[in-house]
Amino acid sequence: MTASALATSRSTQSTPAGSSASAPLLAVRGLQVDYSHGRRHRGDDSSPAVDGVDLEVRPGSMTAVVGESGSGKSTTANAVIGLLPESARVTAGRIHLGEVSLTDLQASGWHGIRGSQIGYVPQDPGNSLNPLQTIGKSVAEALRIHKRADAKSARAQVIELLAKVGIDRPELRADQFPHELSGGMRQRVLIASAIALRPRLLIADEPTSALDVTVQKQVLDLLDDLRAETGMGILFITHDLAVAGERADEVVVMQAGRVVEAGPAAQVFGAPATDYAARLLADAPALMTKSRRTAVTSASSRPFVSVENLTQVYARSQNQVIGVEEVSFTVDRGTTLGIVGESGSGKTTTGKALTGFLTPQSGHLRVGDFDAANLGQGWSARRHRLDFRRTVQLVHQNPYSALDPKFSIRQTLLEPLRNFGIGSRGSRPELVAQILDRVALPSSFLDRRPRELSGGQLQRVAIARALIAGPELVVFDEAVSALDVTVQAQILALLDDLQKELGLTYVFISHDLAVVRQIADTVAVMSQGHLVESGPTEELFARPQTGYTRTLLDAIPRPVVGA
Amino acid sequence: MLVDTKYLFLRLGQAILVLLLAFTAAFVLLSLIPGDGVTARFADPALGLSADQIAAIREETGADSPALSRYLLTLAGFLAGNFGFSVQTGAAVSTIVAAALPSTAVLALSGFVTALVLAVIIAVLATYGPTSGPLRWVRRALDATPSLFISIPVFWLGILLIQVFSFQLGLVSVVEPGSAEALVLPTLTVAVPLSAPIAQVLIRSITEVKTSPFVKVTQAKGASEPWILVHAVARNAILPGLTIIGLIFGELVAGAVVTETVFGRNGIGQITAQAVTHRDNPILLAVVVIATFGYVLINLIVDLLYPVIDVRLRGNRTSTLAQVGTAEDTGPAEPVSGNFAGGKES
Numbered sequence: 086m087t088a089s090a091l092a093t094s095r096s097t098q099s100t101p102a103g104s105s106a107s108a109p110l111l112a113v114r115g116l117q118v119d120y121s122h123g124r125r126h127r128g129d130d131s132s133p134a135v136d137g138v139d140l141e142v143r144p145g146s147m148t149a150v151v152g153e154s155g156s157g158k159s160t161t162a163n164a165v166i167g168l169l170p171e172s173a174r175v176t177a178g179r180i181h182l183g184e185v186s187l188t189d190l191q192a193s194g195w196h197g198i199r200g201s202q203i204g205y206v207p208q209d210p211g212n213s214l215n216p217l218q219t220i221g222k223s224v225a226e227a228l229r230i231h232k233r234a235d236a237k238s239a240r241a242q243v244i245e246l247l248a249k250v251g252i253d254r255p256e257l258r259a260d261q262f263p264h265e266l267s268g269g270m271r272q273r274v275l276i277a278s279a280i281a282l283r284p285r286l287l288i289a290d291e292p293t294s295a296l297d298v299t300v301q302k303q304v305l306d307l308l309d310d311l312r313a314e315t316g317m318g319i320l321f322i323t324h325d326l327a328v329a330g331e332r333a334d335e336v337v338v339m340q341a342g343r344v345v346e347a348g349p350a351a352q353v354f355g356a357p358a359t360d361y362a363a364r365l366l367a368d369a370p371a372l373m374t375k376s377r378r379t380a381v382t383s384a385s386s387r388p389f390v391s392v393e394n395l396t397q398v399y400a401r402s403q404n405q406v407i408g409v410e411e412v413s414f415t416v417d418r419g420t421t422l423g424i425v426g427e428s429g430s431g432k433t434t435t436g437k438a439l440t441g442f443l444t445p446q447s448g449h450l451r452v453g454d455f456d457a458a459n460l461g462q463g464w465s466a467r468r469h470r471l472d473f474r475r476t477v478q479l480v481h482q483n484p485y486s487a488l489d490p491k492f493s494i495r496q497t498l499l500e501p502l503r504n505f506g507i508g509s510r511g512s513r514p515e516l517v518a519q520i521l522d523r524v525a526l527p528s529s530f531l532d533r534r535p536r537e538l539s540g541g542q543l544q545r546v547a548i549a550r551a552l553i554a555g556p557e558l559v560v561f562d563e564a565v566s567a568l569d570v571t572v573q574a575q576i577l578a579l580l581d582d583l584q585k586e587l588g589l590t591y592v593f594i595s596h597d598l599a600v601v602r603q604i605a606d607t608v609a610v611m612s613q614g615h616l617v618e619s620g621p622t623e624e625l626f627a628r629p630q631t632g633y634t635r636t637l638l639d640a641i642p643r644p645v646v647g648a
Numbered sequence: 649m650l651v652d653t654k655y656l657f658l659r660l661g662q663a664i665l666v667l668l669l670a671f672t673a674a675f676v677l678l679s680l681i682p683g684d685g686v687t688a689r690f691a692d693p694a695l696g697l698s699a700d701q702i703a704a705i706r707e708e709t710g711a712d713s714p715a716l717s718r719y720l721l722t723l724a725g726f727l728a729g730n731f732g733f734s735v736q737t738g739a740a741v742s743t744i745v746a747a748a749l750p751s752t753a754v755l756a757l758s759g760f761v762t763a764l765v766l767a768v769i770i771a772v773l774a775t776y777g778p779t780s781g782p783l784r785w786v787r788r789a790l791d792a793t794p795s796l797f798i799s800i801p802v803f804w805l806g807i808l809l810i811q812v813f814s815f816q817l818g819l820v821s822v823v824e825p826g827s828a829e830a831l832v833l834p835t836l837t838v839a840v841p842l843s844a845p846i847a848q849v850l851i852r853s854i855t856e857v858k859t860s861p862f863v864k865v866t867q868a869k870g871a872s873e874p875w876i877l878v879h880a881v882a883r884n885a886i887l888p889g890l891t892i893i894g895l896i897f898g899e900l901v902a903g904a905v906v907t908e909t910v911f912g913r914n915g916i917g918q919i920t921a922q923a924v925t926h927r928d929n930p931i932l933l934a935v936v937v938i939a940t941f942g943y944v945l946i947n948l949i950v951d952l953l954y955p956v957i958d959v960r961l962r963g964n965r966t967s968t969l970a971q972v973g974t975a976e977d978t979g980p981a982e983p984v985s986g987n988f989a990g991g992k993e994s
Contacts, residue, residue, distance in 0.1 A: 166868055168864060171779070196870045205868035213864075213865050215862045216959075216960060227869040230871045262959045264960050278869070279869075
């Protein structure tokens with residue numbers, strides 16, 4: 086079926102034939118899941134991970150389960166498909182798929198359900214395909230497991246499925262391996278293999294949270310089309326309220342293992358009944374309509390950061406550049422520049438050059454009085470390079486891997502002091518205590534190891550580590566992308582406060598326009614290695630000058646609220 | 649095209665270099681040992697040779713010529729396939745080695761294959777064994793076997809096997825056994841300690857692969873545990889095992905030396921043991937070079953197998969499929985450089 090045919094079938098769809106509104110496809114009643122062991126690091130090992138959850142999915146409709154990480158939404162999904170970790174078990178409640186009671190199934194019974202009745206689309210397309218198998222084989226797997234096709238007829242079906250999920254040249258693609266495909270394409274492959282046997286229910290566990298907004302939109306559109314076409318129901322797990330609000334029919338909000346609010350999407354978004362839902366809603370960046378402030382452009386002095394014609398080309402094909410080419414921008418002291426773009430647009434390469442981790446092929450980079458494109462070579466310039474490193478600090482995306490797991494928080498924060506020779510042996514503990522206080526962490530954290538902290542707490546430590554050196558410019562590379570919306574909002578507020586107090590200059594790299602809108606004074610939009618547009622944040626959001634920026638803006642999910 | 653020819657030649661060059669270095673190191677070390685084989689063989693007063701006669705022999709064997717010229721001469725001989733003559737018996741080293749090699753090769757091969765089978769069985773049962781029920785202990789016990797097996801001394805195991813299987817149970821004869829019968833106990837002796845590191849590595853890699861998201865996806869498609877093991881886990885888990893196989897070849901040689909001595913088998917191991925006692929340097933040198941050759945060959949095969957098993961290691965694949973490309977909805981998937989912040993897809 087072609088894309089246009091799909092679009093027509095979607096536009097003409099009403100409710101799928103034969104489904105009466107009263108018979109749910111999936112019914113979860115009073116579900117309770119308990120982890121018997123393995124939760125020792127948290128203090129709440131007595132309470133169940135999921136407690137008293139009720140939800141329904143109707144044929145052809147989508148139910149979204151929303152909540153922060155640790156709220157039990159993924160555990161709920163795993164219980165539905167019978168893939169809870171060994172330490173967890175369902176202690177109460179029932180799950181029904183049509184007439185089948187899933188909670189009573191034995192191992193042999195599950196084989197007839199998984200894959201054929203319930204499809205599963207996982208979160209991370211990077212690791213969810215067997216790296217040693219062609220994608221054609223991965224898609225054919227379900228057919229082969231359930232003996233619905235031999236090798237030859239499977240091939241024809243695979244190509245049909247790949248075409249259906251919108252993969253170009255499916256005959257060629259079927260022989261490619263996962264590492265040869267982009268994240269968006271891998272997610273499509275995972276969807277193709279999940280729907281191979283036309284399951285009645287599709288469980289999608291954060292299927293788009295690792296994707297760019299434009300790709301996210303395509304994948305969500307695809308799910309909508311499949312739902313309309315086949316009448317399957319979707320249980321959609323997400324932390325992103327904006328996505329849930331835009332796409333789901335029903336929304337279930339979870340907190341600490343319990344359902345705190347449930348109802349039609351329009352109702353939950355229009356008038357959230359609980360504080361928690363209201364807070365999630367308020368913190369969702371895509372739903373923020375205003376930026377924090379407009380740039381206080383000081384026309385007087387020269388800009389603190391100045392980049393001219395930065396060029397670092399790794400590879401080039403036709404008009405696309407891998408790397409960056411002829412990128413120029415400036416950042417005033419005490420302001421924030423947001424750099425946005427899809428993956429592969431050259432954002433990270435720009436950040437690398439700014440922080441002096443890359444000497445560009447050509448172009449000028451000035452940070453304060455430093456020439457970042459030429460920091461000098463050898464022993465004689467060592468002092469100079471050290472001063473530069475102290476002036477410019479970097480905060481990474483993934484706080485879990487950015488901190489040494491063997492270091493206590495105290496050691497992590499002492500390291501830059503020692504390396505830069507800041508303070509004395511006696512005064513350093515005081516400096517560490519001060520900075521921890523600044524990022525609003527209790528001093529009892531000093532002797533903890535990274536694994537004992539949550540993602541948001543770890544990111545605060547990473548920020549503290551960057552700030553303890555006393556930098557003037559901090560480059561954040563996707564620094565909040567891995568965090569929940571609520572934590573994200575807290576970190577953004579913290580960054581804002583720190584900037585005001587310490588007069589810092591930020592360069593904030595993100596694929597998420599909504600986040601950038603909250604924090605940045607000026608925005609630079611990058612695509613395929615080029616800077617396509619830049620300007621004051623509000624102006625750019627209100628009047629995008631290029632088609633590319635408009636595409637990016639249009640891809641931001643818009644929930645039903647106030648529409 | 650699975651193997652890059654340029655890579656193949658590079659690896660062959662490296663292999664030759666390793667052989668040359670091993671030969672040189674062995675030669676230098678053997679010449680550093682005070683005394684030499686000629687003295688040990690002929691200066692024995694019981695032979696009653698005069699000082700002149702000994703000097704003539706030394707002259708003839710070149711025992712007193714400068715080290716460098718002896719080195720070059722020996723090297724030239726090795727390159728031409730002439731390993732020199734045994735100081736002890738006067739026979740050509742190549743003859744002695746050729747007579748001993750087949751028996752050792754058979755033992756090494758059967759020991760190696762048995763070790764592999766043993767390791768795979770242990771690893772699979774330790775990771776896929778019953779998690780509940782009365783046979784639950786099997787899994788736990790097998791998980792601990794590698795540490796047990798690696799601590800067993802080869803000579804002790806050999807003696808134990810003879811004691812139990814030959815003398816007490818009378819299953820296998822060690823006195824004038826048939827050729828296949830003679831192989832059973834030595835093979836086990838070699839295989840048991842050899843299987844330990846392979847099993848250990850396989851257990852760890854299977855455990856790791858089992859937790860991968862893609863295994864969960866396969867489970868969600870309705871696959872049974874055996875199906876998952878065969879189709880999803882096995883191939884991914886095998887790579888670390890392959891690496892260890894290349895590394896334990898040295899142990900195989902050492903194990904063969906002791907085993908052949910314990911079981912009185914004529915082979916490379918036994919002539920090595922004799923050559924050490926008699927300072928028979930030409931034989932030792934030949935054994936070192938042969939062992940190194942085996943080691944280099946195994947590791948070359950292992951290295952060439954990696955890209956066959958793991959597509960991501962096939963360097964030239966992307967270029968042949970360039971027309972299909974990776975650029976799609978997201979543009980190029982990742983910059984060519986390492987992503988210093990860790991990409992979103994990492």
